[in-house]
Each structure stands twice: as C-alpha cells, then as structure tokens.
Amino acid sequence: MDTVSADQRSPRRAGHRTWDESVLDRLADHVVAEREVLAEYEKAAESVEAPDVRYLIRLILDDERRHHRVFEEMARSVQGAQEWRQLEPQVPGPGRRPLPEEGRGLTEHLLAAEREDARELKALRRQLKPVADTTLWALLVDLMALDTEKHERILGFIADHADG
Numbered sequence: 001m002d003t004v005s006a007d008q009r010s011p012r013r014a015g016h017r018t019w020d021e022s023v024l025d026r027l028a029d030h031v032v033a034e035r036e037v038l039a040e041y042e043k044a045a046e047s048v049e050a051p052d053v054r055y056l057i058r059l060i061l062d063d064e065r066r067h068h069r070v071f072e073e074m075a076r077s078v079q080g081a082q083e084w085r086q087l088e089p090q091v092p093g094p095g096r097r098p099l100p101e102e103g104r105g106l107t108e109h110l111l112a113a114e115r116e117d118a119r120e121l122k123a124l125r126r127q128l129k130p131v132a133d134t135t136l137w138a139l140l141v142d143l144m145a146l147d148t149e150k151h152e153r154i155l156g157f158i159a160d161h162a163d164g
Contacts, residue, residue, distance in 0.1 A: 021082075027075040030071050034067065035068065038065065096164050098163050111155040115152065118145060124141050125138060128141060
C-alpha cells in the first residue's frame with residue numbers, strides 16, 4: 001500500500017507522536033502483515049488437495065481480502081486527513097444529513113429480515129445437528145449466522161444515525 005509508507009509522511013516532532021500518526025502506523029503495519037498472511041492463504045488454497053479444507057480456506061481468503069481492502073481504505077482516510085486532501089478509495093465519513101424516510105423504512109425492513117434470517121439459521125442449525133460432524137453444513141450455517149449478526153450491527157448503526 002504505497003499511500004501510507006512511513007518515508008512519505010511528514011517527519012515527527014522530536015519524540016512526539018500524534019494520535020493520527022500512531023493510528024496510521026498501526027494500520028500500515030497491519031496492512032503489511034496481512035499482505036503476508038494473504039499470500040499464505042492463497043498458497044494454501046492452491047496447494048491443499050482436500051476439497052473441504054480448500055473450500056474453507058477460500059472462504060477465509062475472501063474475508064481476508066476484504067479486511068485488507070478495508071484497512072487500506074482506513075489508512076488512506078487517516079493519511080488524507082493529515083494531509084488535508086482526499087485519497088481514494090477511502091472510508092467515507094458518516095453522513096451529517098438525516099436519512100430520508102424511505103431509507104429509514106428500508107433499514108427497518110432489512111433489519112427485520114436479518115432478524116428473521118437469524119431465527120431461520122438457528123432452527124436450521126438445530127436441524128443439522130445430526131450431520132455436524134460428517135458435513136461442513138453446520139459450520140457454514142454458523143458462519144452465516146455470524147454474518148447475519150454483522151449485518152444487524154451495520155443496519156443498527158444506520159438506524160442509530162438516521163437523524164444525521
């Protein structure tokens with residue numbers, strides 16, 4: 001991630017680090033470390049012969065790629081704020097305007113759908129208990145339940161900030 005290399009940032013005042021410098025360093029370090037982990041996952045996904053393990057590693061790899069992108073975008077946001085300029089792509093700031101009524105309704109509808117999905121996944125997970133040790137299905141339903149929880153948190157954030 002070339003936009004956050006330490007040599008491109010302004011020199012630090014003698015011994016004093018600002019909050020944003022500290023956060024940017026941590027994000028940049030994480031991006032570098034995660035790049036190595038991504039390479040390991042990619043190698044594993046190509047070299048593992050067991051189809052079930054390869055499948056699961058690819059699921060993790062998809063998540064890790066998204067995490068890597070998000071950390072890069074967060075770093076660009078911090079660096080852009082330091083330099084008083086837009087570095088794209090970056091994480092946008094939260095909106096300051098109220099969410100339109102149709103957006104509020106849609107958010108409520110989607111939140112209800114995610115809650116229903118959580119109930120359905122819980123019931124499906126119970127139903128899959130007899131094959132939990134002989135298939136990947138129960139694990140995959142558990143992972144989808146975690147995603148559903150994440151979706152609920154995202155929609156809850158949107159609802160909580162709907163007034164701008």
